[in-house]
Amino acid sequence: MPDIFPFLKSLVSVSGLSGYETPVTELIEARWRPLVDEISLSRLGSVHGIKKGAGAKKRPSILLAAHMDAIGMMVTQIDDGFLRITSIGGLDARVLPSQPVLVHATGSGGPQDLPAVILLPPAKLLPSGEADGIVAISDLLVDVGLLPSKVASLVRIGDLISFGTEAVEISGESLIGHSLDNRASVAAVTLCLQELSSRTHSWDIWAVATVREEIDMSGAGTSTFQLLPDLTIAIDVTFGKGPGANDWRTFALGKGITLGFGPNNHPFLHNRFKEIAEELEIPYATEIMPTSSGTDGMIMQTTAEGVPNIVLGIPLRYMHSPVEMVMLNDIQRVGRLLAEFVIGLDIDFMNTITWDE
Amino acid sequence: MKKLIQKLTDTYSPSGYEEAIRDVILAEIKELAEDIRVDALGNIIAKKGKHGKRVMVAAHMDEIGLIATHIDESGFVYFTSVGGSNPRYLPGGHVRFVNGVLGVIGSERISKANVVQPIDKLFVDVGATSAAECPVQVGDMAAFVHPNVQMGGRLVAKSLDDRIGVAVAIETMRRLKSGPNEVFFVFSVQEELGTRGAIVSAYGIDPEIGIGLDVSHTGDTPNSIRRELALGAGPAIMVKDSRMLYDPKVVAWMEGTAKKAKIPVQREVLVGGSTDARAIQVTRLGVPTGGLAIPCRYIHSPSEMIDYEDVENAVKLLTALLSAPIEL
Numbered sequence: 001m002p003d004i005f006p007f008l009k010s011l012v013s014v015s016g017l018s019g020y021e022t023p024v025t026e027l028i029e030a031r032w033r034p035l036v037d038e039i040s041l042s043r044l045g046s047v048h049g050i051k052k053g054a055g056a057k058k059r060p061s062i063l064l065a066a067h068m069d070a071i072g073m074m075v076t077q078i079d080d081g082f083l084r085i086t087s088i089g090g091l092d093a094r095v096l097p098s099q100p101v102l103v104h105a106t107g108s109g110g111p112q113d114l115p116a117v118i119l120l121p122p123a124k125l126l127p128s129g130e131a132d133g134i135v136a137i138s139d140l141l142v143d144v145g146l147l148p149s150k151v152a153s154l155v156r157i158g159d160l161i162s163f164g165t166e167a168v169e170i171s172g173e174s175l176i177g178h179s180l181d182n183r184a185s186v187a188a189v190t191l192c193l194q195e196l197s198s199r200t201h202s203w204d205i206w207a208v209a210t211v212r213e214e215i216d217m218s219g220a221g222t223s224t225f226q227l228l229p230d231l232t233i234a235i236d237v238t239f240g241k242g243p244g245a246n247d248w249r250t251f252a253l254g255k256g257i258t259l260g261f262g263p264n265n266h267p268f269l270h271n272r273f274k275e276i277a278e279e280l281e282i283p284y285a286t287e288i289m290p291t292s293s294g295t296d297g298m299i300m301q302t303t304a305e306g307v308p309n310i311v312l313g314i315p316l317r318y319m320h321s322p323v324e325m326v327m328l329n330d331i332q333r334v335g336r337l338l339a340e341f342v343i344g345l346d347i348d349f350m351n352t353i354t355w356d357e
Numbered sequence: 358m359k360k361l362i363q364k365l366t367d368t369y370s371p372s373g374y375e376e377a378i379r380d381v382i383l384a385e386i387k388e389l390a391e392d393i394r395v396d397a398l399g400n401i402i403a404k405k406g407k408h409g410k411r412v413m414v415a416a417h418m419d420e421i422g423l424i425a426t427h428i429d430e431s432g433f434v435y436f437t438s439v440g441g442s443n444p445r446y447l448p449g450g451h452v453r454f455v456n457g458v459l460g461v462i463g464s465e466r467i468s469k470a471n472v473v474q475p476i477d478k479l480f481v482d483v484g485a486t487s488a489a490e491c492p493v494q495v496g497d498m499a500a501f502v503h504p505n506v507q508m509g510g511r512l513v514a515k516s517l518d519d520r521i522g523v524a525v526a527i528e529t530m531r532r533l534k535s536g537p538n539e540v541f542f543v544f545s546v547q548e549e550l551g552t553r554g555a556i557v558s559a560y561g562i563d564p565e566i567g568i569g570l571d572v573s574h575t576g577d578t579p580n581s582i583r584r585e586l587a588l589g590a591g592p593a594i595m596v597k598d599s600r601m602l603y604d605p606k607v608v609a610w611m612e613g614t615a616k617k618a619k620i621p622v623q624r625e626v627l628v629g630g631s632t633d634a635r636a637i638q639v640t641r642l643g644v645p646t647g648g649l650a651i652p653c654r655y656i657h658s659p660s661e662m663i664d665y666e667d668v669e670n671a672v673k674l675l676t677a678l679l680s681a682p683i684e685l
Binding site for chain 2: 088221
């Protein structure tokens with residue numbers, strides 16, 4: 001497998017917050033264009049790349065969805081040179097104080113990125129009781145280190161703030177950075193496309209980088225409605241094992257990927273993936289999803305007349321923090337498994353799907 | 358427009374029971390659109406223009422209210438909320454049931470002075486002396502009663518959320534010449550119950566661009582939550598609310614149009630609440646959607662307050678947006 005880390009590193013070196021994905025969209029489009037037959041954007045901005053199958057026309061199609069948006073912050077108020085913020089997506093408020101960030105200012109100075117830091121206000125300025133516990137995002141401030149008058153002219157309400165931590169590669173095996181949820185999965189889909197470029201497959205394959213997953217999964221929902229695939233696969237990160245995180249909901253980094261099991265996952269697809277993984281000796285764990293998978297798969301499954309879906313997971317530590325961590329071999333495993341699954345899809349696969357297992 | 362606003366806020370139509378307000382709006386707009394229909398859920402869809410982009414403009418015509426859950430033996434009406442009626446605002450208030458019966462809201466004995474009385478300890482007193490004599494039945498719905506009061510340049514009334522959006526839409530229909538866009542003005546039902554009218558009307562219309570018209574909370578009252586929005590500083594262009602990010606291309610289009618027409622506007626990041634716009638955005642293949650909001654104090658109380666200047670500027674901006682060909 002080719003080295004995917006440089007591409008993934010580029011993906012987590014740009015912002016691309018939910019609703020404002022353009023910086024990362026451009027990188028993905030450039031990388032996918034030579035690997036697919038056609039590429040376009042949905043009305044909400046999701047990337048649609050199609051790799052056409054070798055089967056006769058009216059081929060079935062499968063949609064591989066990895067969301068490309070990232071969590072972050074937005075300016076709600078400019079208070080004497082300091083910025084008040086709210087979250088875009090589910091930020092972990094515990095890790096915010098002292099983080100370096102970038103304020104994507106759009107005020108009188110035109111669009112520009114201002115380095116800044118999230119500060120923890122002194123206890124006496126916090127609501128009673130809060131100083132001893134977790135400080136709510138609405139009580140934190142962002143300091144761009146400029147005079148109040150300059151801040152007021154450069155920054156506007158609604159300006160975006162993204163994490164300013166830089167990606168770090170460790171021994172070519174692991175990567176630490178923000179937005180690895182879920183750009184690690186975009187990298188896995190990219191590996192799948194690379195594998196497909198030298199192989200034949202009967203089905204049409206839609207590689208989709210979705211928008212807005214962290215808000216409402218509306219990218220995945222609208223793309224599924226537009227492309228009306230026969231099957232969908234959501235590729236997303238899942239909780240890695242670590243100190244204090246060792247129960248059945250967590251999975252060791254570097255020791256294999258996860259195959260979703262539960263109502264959001266069609267059991268036939270689950271078993272098919274299991275067979276292929278065992279054949280290829282790809283280590284995997286079954287991820288039990290008792291109710292919601294919390295992924296694009298939720299909305300894709302129930303779009304239009306309904307679509308059989310499965311969720312594949314890449315274990316990741318410190319989710320929704322600026323120092324998310326993944327391992328390269330897990331990303332490669334997902335890419336390879338996806339490729340082998342879609343290559344193995346016979347033209348009449350849909351007729352073989354059953355519920356009786 | 359003041360007369361129109363009064364007519365709209367003097368009408369009682371809680372979510373799901375929009376017949377009265379629908380009749381008022383239909384009478385107002387009958388000469389203002391080329392095609393007017395009422396869909397299966399009761400949304401009014403009025404079309405203006407035949408060519409260009411398909412734009413959906415939505416203002417919800419329902420209002421928050423109460424619904425009777427049981428009548429006790431003395432004829433007191435216990436209730437629960439329809440939409441976001443806040444128990445803090447209820448005791449001492451006046452209500453009017455859809456069938457015309459008037460009542461006042463009373464409260465059971467308060468056991469803890471510093472705790473808001475929960476809604477199931479409140480009741481409506483309609484002057485009945487027994488259950489048999491009570492003119493209200495289980496399931497009857499009511500809305501707040503509040504006179505429409507002018508205070509200088511400001512207006513206080515019940516249901517300005519979102520009758521003020523309805524007024525902006527109607528006045529825009531009046532001023533808008535059949536232009537370069539195919540505009541669908543939607544007066545939606547059941548917004549307060551989860552934007553249910555907008556979901557189906559957007560699906561039916563299949564628009565290319567959406568605009569939600571609603572109210573948004575200000576931060577300009579003493580020791581209020583920290584927000585920048587203020588009455589009288591211009592209508593708000595929505596950037597974010599708790600459930601959606603408004604489309605950046607639509608935000609830019611709205612801001613650019615306002616700047617060119619020299620209309621004052623404010624940028625709004627709403628923490629707590631969402632609107633019909635979110636339903637439009639996720640419809641079918643997805644619809645780039647923006648929001649225009651009238652700054653409003655005391656939302657979901659019987660005494661909501663807005664500034665007339667903001668309303669006038671919202672009409673000007675919406676008219677300017679819809680009068681020219683749209684390229685996002």
